[in-house]
Amino acid sequence: MLGLFTKKANTLLGIDISSTSVKLLELSRSGGRYRVEAYAVEPLPPNAVIEKNVVELDGVGQAVARVIVKARTGVKSAAVAVAGSAVITKTIEMEGGLNDDELENQLKIEADQYIPYPLEEVALDFEVRGPARNSGRVDVLLAACRRENVEVREAALGLAGLTAKVVDVEAFALERACGLLGAQLGGDQAGMTVAVVDIGATMTTLSVLHKGRTIYSREQLFGGLQLTEEIQRRYGLSWEESGLAKKKGGLPDDYDSEVLQPFKDAVVQQVSRSLQFFFASGQFNDVDCIVLAGGTASIPGLDRLIQQKVGTRTLVANPFADMSLSNKVNAGVLASDAPALMIACGLAMRSFD
Numbered sequence: 001m002l003g004l005f006t007k008k009a010n011t012l013l014g015i016d017i018s019s020t021s022v023k024l025l026e027l028s029r030s031g032g033r034y035r036v037e038a039y040a041v042e043p044l045p046p047n048a049v050i051e052k053n054v055v056e057l058d059g060v061g062q063a064v065a066r067v068i069v070k071a072r073t074g075v076k077s078a079a080v081a082v083a084g085s086a087v088i089t090k091t092i093e094m095e096g097g098l099n100d101d102e103l104e105n106q107l108k109i110e111a112d113q114y115i116p117y118p119l120e121e122v123a124l125d126f127e128v129r130g131p132a133r134n135s136g137r138v139d140v141l142l143a144a145c146r147r148e149n150v151e152v153r154e155a156a157l158g159l160a161g162l163t164a165k166v167v168d169v170e171a172f173a174l175e176r177a178c179g180l181l182g183a184q185l186g187g188d189q190a191g192m193t194v195a196v197v198d199i200g201a202t203m204t205t206l207s208v209l210h211k212g213r214t215i216y217s218r219e220q221l222f223g224g225l226q227l228t229e230e231i232q233r234r235y236g237l238s239w240e241e242s243g244l245a246k247k248k249g250g251l252p253d254d255y256d257s258e259v260l261q262p263f264k265d266a267v268v269q270q271v272s273r274s275l276q277f278f279f280a281s282g283q284f285n286d287v288d289c290i291v292l293a294g295g296t297a298s299i300p301g302l303d304r305l306i307q308q309k310v311g312t313r314t315l316v317a318n319p320f321a322d323m324s325l326s327n328k329v330n331a332g333v334l335a336s337d338a339p340a341l342m343i344a345c346g347l348a349m350r351s352f353d
Contacts, residue, residue: 013078014348020201040071052083059126061159079166079347090239180319185301199296206274290314297339
């Protein structure tokens with residue numbers, strides 16, 4: 001090795017704590033090209049995380065410790081994310097020309113207008129998004145979250161010997177990872193409107209990106225666990241066996257027609273309904289492309305079914321298509337997990353800010 005992908009001291013592990021698993025991803029970069037250095041996925045104990053809230057801190061901490069061992073990484077700093085539903089975001093106009101400290105002080109004075117919690121219970125962050133319509137002013141994105149949501153994630157990483165250097169928002173991590181889908185999306189991305197449907201275990205999130213920025217986000221309770229539960233109920237398998245059979249196969253012949261197809265139809269219905277809510281909300285009445293993310297996106301033929309029923313080009317996200325891989329990463333396994341790793345990938349990209 002020429003040491004092209006030397007690990008800088010600021011390498012951060014992307015750690016995505018979802019409802020059913022902990023996903024770890026480590027990236028390095030040389031020039032404009034990324035490389036996957038390490039990755040692993042570790043299941044969580046049942047009900048350790050419920051609807052994106054960490055309920056059993058020890059169980060989550062132990063899963064993080066296991067995923068680090070599995071990934072064989074020595075990096076001790078990480079980026080983690082809170083769910084969009086836990087965060088209040090607001091774009092506000094402020095005077096241009098203020099430095100970060102001045103902006104922060106000004107925001108603290110104004111923040112209580114926008115946030116329904118006492119400020120001492122809240123973690124605040126902000127990002128200057130660019131010039132506002134009024135000359136001499138800038139648009140600043142304010143993000144606020146209950147401190148306990150941040151602290152419980154920091155504590156879970158701490159139990160595994162990691163330091164949370166960055167606490168991000170899942171929607172922003174997803175947006176960042178979507179920047180890697182250029183080759184997949186094709187065409188003129190500058191003006192594209194892309195609907196990213198992240199189908200997790202219990203929650204489906206629609207994020208609509210216009211010109212690379214999130215303009216709409218909506219969560220609903222629906223996810224891949226419904227398929228696991230149906231397999232468990234119909235075939236009398238344990239929870240673990242059902243989850244494994246869903247991934248690896250080996251179920252009776254009627255599985256495809258009796259269980260999988262109705263679930264795929266339900267996914268199509270959810271996607272269609274989410275898009276209708278988006279169209280009803282404002283200035284758009286179509287999207288250029290639907291991108292499927294999350295573990296459920298890997299179900300064979302789901303993308304084709306959605307494209308056929310909704311009438312919009314649909315593809316399965318793979319942020320790693322143009323990346324090289326270290327020799328400890330299994331290319332086949334990574335490819336099948338790729339759509340579920342979008343948030344972890346967006347978090348790992350924080351190493352290069």
